[in-house]
Amino acid sequence: MDGDAQRAVRLADGRELIYFDDGPGHDRSARDRRDLPPFAPSSQLRLDPLLDEWVIVAAHRQHRTNLPAADACPLCPSAGGRRTEIPAPGYHVVTFENRYPSLGGPPAGGRCEVVCFTDEHGSSFSALPDRRLATVARAWTHRTRELSRLPGVRYVFVFENRGDEIGATLQHPHGQIYAYPFVPSRVARAAEVARRYREERGGCLPCAVVAAERAGGRVVAETGRFVAFVPEAARWPFEVHIHPLRHAASLPDLAEDEQAELMALYRDVLRRFEGLFERPAPYMAHLDQAPVGGDAGLAHLSMRVFTPRRAADKLKYLAASESGAGAFINDVLPEDAARMLRVAGSSGPGAV
Numbered sequence: 001m002d003g004d005a006q007r008a009v010r011l012a013d014g015r016e017l018i019y020f021d022d023g024p025g026h027d028r029s030a031r032d033r034r035d036l037p038p039f040a041p042s043s044q045l046r047l048d049p050l051l052d053e054w055v056i057v058a059a060h061r062q063h064r065t066n067l068p069a070a071d072a073c074p075l076c077p078s079a080g081g082r083r084t085e086i087p088a089p090g091y092h093v094v095t096f097e098n099r100y101p102s103l104g105g106p107p108a109g110g111r112c113e114v115v116c117f118t119d120e121h122g123s124s125f126s127a128l129p130d131r132r133l134a135t136v137a138r139a140w141t142h143r144t145r146e147l148s149r150l151p152g153v154r155y156v157f158v159f160e161n162r163g164d165e166i167g168a169t170l171q172h173p174h175g176q177i178y179a180y181p182f183v184p185s186r187v188a189r190a191a192e193v194a195r196r197y198r199e200e201r202g203g204c205l206p207c208a209v210v211a212a213e214r215a216g217g218r219v220v221a222e223t224g225r226f227v228a229f230v231p232e233a234a235r236w237p238f239e240v241h242i243h244p245l246r247h248a249a250s251l252p253d254l255a256e257d258e259q260a261e262l263m264a265l266y267r268d269v270l271r272r273f274e275g276l277f278e279r280p281a282p283y284m285a286h287l288d289q290a291p292v293g294g295d296a297g298l299a300h301l302s303m304r305v306f307t308p309r310r311a312a313d314k315l316k317y318l319a320a321s322e323s324g325a326g327a328f329i330n331d332v333l334p335e336d337a338a339r340m341l342r343v344a345g346s347s348g349p350g351a352v
């Protein structure tokens, strides 16, 4: 599929853009005819010495595009004389370097990319057909592999922020990929906890947690090879973790048919979120994958998705306890959340 169904081009300021198509035979040769200043990101990494934790300072992002009108969306295809980030008049999936990246440039290193899931501005990930899910999985896998090979990159983080309630600045269906030049602290801590478990008790800690959760009362949905559950100690009102039943460290470790099953279950969970309340739920979602060059036995692939919406008209905010002390307070019993999500799958507007 890597021939006709994939094409890399350069944008006017030198950034790389790659088209991933559902199949061959699409013309993606259009050139970017915009007059853009040279791409020169200037982020800085600063170490908080008290917590031994990296902070990214990206002051150039202050003036990035914020909630543009639909007819000024930079992620729609270029059409009708309007030139956007995507030169072609239509596309399936594209990835490209973020024009306003949090990472990148000589001082910080790393790279930030945008992933557009569809050229339909008003659509959403939850509405993508199976064929497109496969193309998204192919793009995520390709970028995980390629970004892991960049000098200095230590962790590739695939994620989506959806909804202006949680700060997404563009409504067009899209996610992002951050290639960090360090292992983020939560990832490093999880690896350390898994290492301790392996030394003391043997085996993979996340695999043990998955087995325990499958036997518990918080499973939301299960397919032949994957399970989605609300974890016992969920931090967010509605939080779901999706795990393979076998041990796998990263998305590229999964076979194509396994990826298809994972993506379909993820879409199913998003539809359940939509079925919870009378309006679309804002959400954050991400892939947990192995750090670059890390111990693959310690990392365990999972997808995590959560919404800060705790009731139809209420959002959870990260206040002093969460932001200041790092102690989450969840207002919804995880068992209730799991039950509501199970019901949402059978009766909600997004039911399949």
Ligand SMILES: [Zn+2]
Pocket (backbone or CB within 6 Å): 070, 073, 074, 075, 076, 120, 121, 172
């Ligand atoms: Zn758009």
